[in-house]
Amino acid sequence: MFLIRNFEQKVDELSKAGLVPGTAHLYVGMEAIAVGSCAAMEQNDLLTSTHRGHGHCIARQLDPGRMLAEILGRADGYCRGKGGSMHIADISRGVLGADGIVGGGIPIAVGAALGMQRRGIDAVVFCFFGDGASNQGSFHESINLAAVLRLPVVFICENNLWALSAPFAETTAGGNVAKRAAAYGIPGERVDGNDIEAVFKTISDLAIRARKGAGPALVECLSYRWEPHSLFTRGELRPQSEIEKWKSKDPVERFRDQLVRRKVATSKTIEQIDAEVSAELIKAVDFAKSSPAPEPETAFEDVEVQGAA
Amino acid sequence: MRQISFAEALNQALREEMQKDSRVFVMGEDIGRMGGLFKVTKGLLEEFGEDRVIDTPISEAAIAGAGVGSALVGARPVIEFQFLDFITLGMDQVVNHAAKLRYMTGGSVSVPLVVRAPVCGGVGLGAQHSQSLEAWFVHVPGLKVVMPSTPADAKGLLKSAIRDHNPVLFLENRLLYAQTGPVPEDDFTIAIGSADVKRIGKDITIVATGRTVPLSLTAAEKLAGEGIDAEVIDPRTIKPLDKATIVNSVKKTNRLVVVSDGWRTCGYAAEVMAMVVEECFFDLDAPIQRVCGKDVPMPVAPALQRAVMVSEEDILRACRVAVST
Numbered sequence: 194m195f196l197i198r199n200f201e202q203k204v205d206e207l208s209k210a211g212l213v214p215g216t217a218h219l220y221v222g223m224e225a226i227a228v229g230s231c232a233a234m235e236q237n238d239l240l241t242s243t244h245r246g247h248g249h250c251i252a253r254q255l256d257p258g259r260m261l262a263e264i265l266g267r268a269d270g271y272c273r274g275k276g277g278s279m280h281i282a283d284i285s286r287g288v289l290g291a292d293g294i295v296g297g298g299i300p301i302a303v304g305a306a307l308g309m310q311r312r313g314i315d316a317v318v319f320c321f322f323g324d325g326a327s328n329q330g331s332f333h334e335s336i337n338l339a340a341v342l343r344l345p346v347v348f349i350c351e352n353n354l355w356a357l358s359a360p361f362a363e364t365t366a367g368g369n370v371a372k373r374a375a376a377y378g379i380p381g382e383r384v385d386g387n388d389i390e391a392v393f394k395t396i397s398d399l400a401i402r403a404r405k406g407a408g409p410a411l412v413e414c415l416s417y418r419w420e421p422h423s424l425f426t427r428g429e430l431r432p433q434s435e436i437e438k439w440k441s442k443d444p445v446e447r448f449r450d451q452l453v454r455r456k457v458a459t460s461k462t463i464e465q466i467d468a469e470v471s472a473e474l475i476k477a478v479d480f481a482k483s484s485p486a487p488e489p490e491t492a493f494e495d496v497e498v499q500g501a502a
Numbered sequence: 503m504r505q506i507s508f509a510e511a512l513n514q515a516l517r518e519e520m521q522k523d524s525r526v527f528v529m530g531e532d533i534g535r536m537g538g539l540f541k542v543t544k545g546l547l548e549e550f551g552e553d554r555v556i557d558t559p560i561s562e563a564a565i566a567g568a569g570v571g572s573a574l575v576g577a578r579p580v581i582e583f584q585f586l587d588f589i590t591l592g593m594d595q596v597v598n599h600a601a602k603l604r605y606m607t608g609g610s611v612s613v614p615l616v617v618r619a620p621v622c623g624g625v626g627l628g629a630q631h632s633q634s635l636e637a638w639f640v641h642v643p644g645l646k647v648v649m650p651s652t653p654a655d656a657k658g659l660l661k662s663a664i665r666d667h668n669p670v671l672f673l674e675n676r677l678l679y680a681q682t683g684p685v686p687e688d689d690f691t692i693a694i695g696s697a698d699v700k701r702i703g704k705d706i707t708i709v710a711t712g713r714t715v716p717l718s719l720t721a722a723e724k725l726a727g728e729g730i731d732a733e734v735i736d737p738r739t740i741k742p743l744d745k746a747t748i749v750n751s752v753k754k755t756n757r758l759v760v761v762s763d764g765w766r767t768c769g770y771a772a773e774v775m776a777m778v779v780e781e782c783f784f785d786l787d788a789p790i791q792r793v794c795g796k797d798v799p800m801p802v803a804p805a806l807q808r809a810v811m812v813s814e815e816d817i818l819r820a821c822r823v824a825v826s827t
Contacts, residue, residue, distance in 0.1 A: 290607060297594060300563060304579070308579070311553070494609065496604070498614075498667035
């Protein structure tokens with residue numbers, strides 16, 4: 194969680210310094226969802242991510258240096274500079290990819306579950322998407338298909354209450370994504386997305402259920418993004434009082450307090466982790482900044498796989 | 503050699519690839535219990551079971567996305583759209599995901615997906631069940647587009663498409679499903695990217711795809727009676743295009759007619775014409791002629807369909823113009 198928070202702050206700094214060629218969507222404020230959910234993942238499990246995907250990648254231990262290099266459009270980035278922030282993927286870590294299309298990853302998650310079955314590998318797919326995606330047709334089609342095929346997918350709606358400029362309440366009939374699960378005859382849970390324990394417990398239980406062959410489930414994690422929609426859209430459209438209210442519910446601070454209160458860690462240990470995270474990020478930034486721009490001719494590589502099976 | 507229909511040839515290709523590779527599975531609307539609207543997947547459910555022959559809800563975006571997702575993790579999905587027209591409901595997954603995921607991830611993933619769909623009008627199903635939209639997909643980097651014209655080509659190319667590591671759109675001309683032809687019994691494949699000279703000739707080159715290949719061949723026989731010796735080339739895979747076979751033919755005949763069921767404006771024929779102009783303009787002795795579907799939606803009444811679809815007469819007329827110029 195600390196790493197995600199600090200990573201996003203670095204991205205913001207690098208962007209303000211003019212080093213991010215495109216855009217990125219910061220995950221600040223929502224860290225508990227990615228970390229709590231991914232803690233429930235097992236070896237072969239997979240996830241599909243969203244345009245706001247850095248948190249999921251870091252929760253799956255992707256390399257912050259290569260992630261930053263990609264965001265800066267450098268040759269050593271995960272996508273060799275071709276994907277930017279929105280397409281970081283690493284199948285070896287179960288990350289099937291962030292996605293620039295709202296709702297685009299949802300049917301892919303269903304397919305991944307189907308494909309793993311075909312290959313005879315037990316795996317649960319964790320499908321992240323936002324509140325906006327819950328109004329896409331792909332949400333309905335995919336959950337319905339997963340439900341009729343009883344596929345092991347946990348659909349995780351990260352409800353941060355705003356699309357770019359549109360509030361959830363004004364765009365979403367019924368005002369509750371989790372309740373839609375009832376229509377598909379699958380479990381639907383709404384949890385406090387800033388409470389890492391609640392997220393972990395709920396997702397973990399439903400993943401275990403899916404692993405046993407009982408089919409998919411839908412979880413709506415209520416949270417809030419602290420930053421504007423993207424680096425590209427810096428003007429703030431939301432009430433400042435609302436932003437402040439949510440900042441006071443900081444999931445990272447809350448987790449620190451829980452750790453200390455329950456004597457899982459001392460304040461000193463946490464400070465030490467903070468220092469380690471800072472040092473790791475300094476190295477990551479150095480790595481990214483020192484990575485060269487991709488050679489222009491590489492723009493013509495990776496369009497297709499050469500040769501047949 | 504054994505004579506089987508185009509639909510049977512496709513069925514054999516699916517069956518043989520499913521027998522050979524347990525990662526291959528088929529998915530789509532009415533493909534299991536019913537065996538597909540055009541019977542291409544007939545008997546597969548009985549042989550391979552419902553884990554590998556999946557009847558889906560009417561959810562084209564989910565079908566396409568599930569194809570992409572399963573391909574990403576190493577399965578070999580063959581998905582079917584009941585009509586190519588319905589791919590419009592799954593375009594995001596085909597165009598924004600299947601075609602681009604490899605590129606966007608810098609080559610770290612691949613999408614070995616086959617998308618099968620019937621194309622073309624001619625049976626009175628109207629404007630939403632008749633479109634030849636191949637040009638749309640040819641336009642998108644990252645997709646291969648295959649369109650066979652004979653049962654043997656259909657079988658050999660579908661096998662290659664399933665074995666290919668990239669997304670392949672496999673377009674089946676509906677008017678050809680019942681056509682029969684010789685198909686070898688051995689495990690043969692036809693390479694994606696290889697055109698076939700269906701008739702050798704010296705006076706004019708006709709490039710045609712799908713059902714316009716047999717139309718062009720009968721036209722060529724009639725032209726022979728008029729003393730015009732036409733060469734008929736079927737690209738078979740319209741992307742990647744076997745440019746050399748077409749260019750070599752044009753260099754020999756110096757005249758070209760391009761035939762395509764798709765609409766004329768910005769259609770596939772336009773691309774072939776542009777390629778020939780770029781590659782061998784000075785070998786041309788006459789303006790290139792193109793014969794395409796008329797730029798209107800497909801009507802239902804037979805008389806109206808005939809008015810807008812490519813006919814043998816259109817091909818004859820174009821060839822006569824090309825040789826008399």
